[in-house]
Amino acid sequence: MFQKLIETRRYSFHKGFATWEEAVRAACQPLLADKTIEPEYPDAIIGKVKELGPYIVIAPNICIPHAQEGVGVNDTAICFMKTEEPVHFSDDPDYDAKLFFVLASADNTIHLENLCELSELLSDEEIVEKLLAAKSVEDLKELP
Amino acid sequence: MLKVIAACGSGMGSSQIIKMKLEKVFKKLGIEASIYHTNVGDAKSQAANYDVVVCSESLIGTFTNASAKGITVIGLKNLLSEKEIEEKVTENIVNKQ
Numbered sequence: 011m012f013q014k015l016i017e018t019r020r021y022s023f024h025k026g027f028a029t030w031e032e033a034v035r036a037a038c039q040p041l042l043a044d045k046t047i048e049p050e051y052p053d054a055i056i057g058k059v060k061e062l063g064p065y066i067v068i069a070p071n072i073c074i075p076h077a078q079e080g081v082g083v084n085d086t087a088i089c090f091m092k093t094e095e096p097v098h099f100s101d102d103p104d105y106d107a108k109l110f111f112v113l114a115s116a117d118n119t120i121h122l123e124n125l126c127e128l129s130e131l132l133s134d135e136e137i138v139e140k141l142l143a144a145k146s147v148e149d150l151k152e153l154p
Numbered sequence: 155m156l157k158v159i160a161a162c163g164s165g166m167g168s169s170q171i172i173k174m175k176l177e178k179v180f181k182k183l184g185i186e187a188s189i190y191h192t193n194v195g196d197a198k199s200q201a202a203n204y205d206v207v208v209c210s211e212s213l214i215g216t217f218t219n220a221s222a223k224g225i226t227v228i229g230l231k232n233l234l235s236e237k238e239i240e241e242k243v244t245e246n247i248v249n250k251q
Binding site: 051058059061062063064065066067068069070074076077078079104105113115118121123125126129131133 | 209216
C-alpha cells in the first residue's frame with residue numbers, strides 16, 4: 011500500500027498544525043492536487059466532525075478523515091499524512107492524531123479492499139511504530 | 155442470530171472497520187450475528203430493530219434513547235483493537251445471555 015502511495019505522490023509530512031481543521035485540509039492536499047477530490051470534500055469532512063465529534067480518530071494517534079460517498083469525490087483513493095507533533099481533535103488526549111489516512115470513495119468495492127488492507131496494516135503495532143517514527147518518504151519505502 | 159448495527163459519522167469508514175473487526179471477534183467467540191453498517195442518523199432511526207449498536211465512543215451520546223429502550227450500546231475507544239472489542243463483547247453480550 012505504501013509503495014502505491016509513494017508512486018502516486020499521495021503522502022505528506024508536516025511539523026504540526028495549530029488546529030485540526032488545518033491538519034485535515036493539509037492531509038487532503040495531494041488528492042486535491044491530482045483532482046481525486048474537489049474542495050467541497052475537506053469541507054464535508056470538517057463539517058461532520060464539527061457536528062458529531064472526533065469520530066474519525068479510530069485508534070491512538072490514528073485518524074481517517076473521510077465523508078460520505080459522492081460529495082466532491084472523483085475517484086477512490088487513500089492519502090497519507092504524518093505530523094511530528096500531535097494534532098488535537100478535542101481536549102481529551104485520547105483524540106490526538108499524528109497519522110492521517112484520508113479516504114475517498116467513488117467505487118465501493120475498491121474502497122472496501124483499501125479499507126480492509128489499511129485496517130490490517132494498522133492493526134500491526136510494528137507498522138504503526140515505524141509510521142510514528144517516519145520522518146520522510148524514505149522511511150515509507152521500507153513499509154509494505 | 156444476534157442483530158448488530160455498526161455506526162459511524164458517514165457509514166463508509168469507521169463503521170466498516172468496526173464490522174470487519176466484529177466479524178473476527180464473533181467468529182472467535184462462536185457468536186452468530188448479522189452486522190449492518192451505516193451512518194449515525196440511519197443507525198439512530200433503525201436501532202429499535204437491532205439487539206446491539208457498536209460505534210466509536212465519541213458517538214455514544216447519539217444512542218442514549220436506544221440504550222434507554224434496552225438495546226445494548228457499545229462504544230469503542232480503539233476500533234483496531236480486537237482485544238478491546240473482545241473484552242467489550244464478552245462483558246456486554248456473552249455475560250448477559
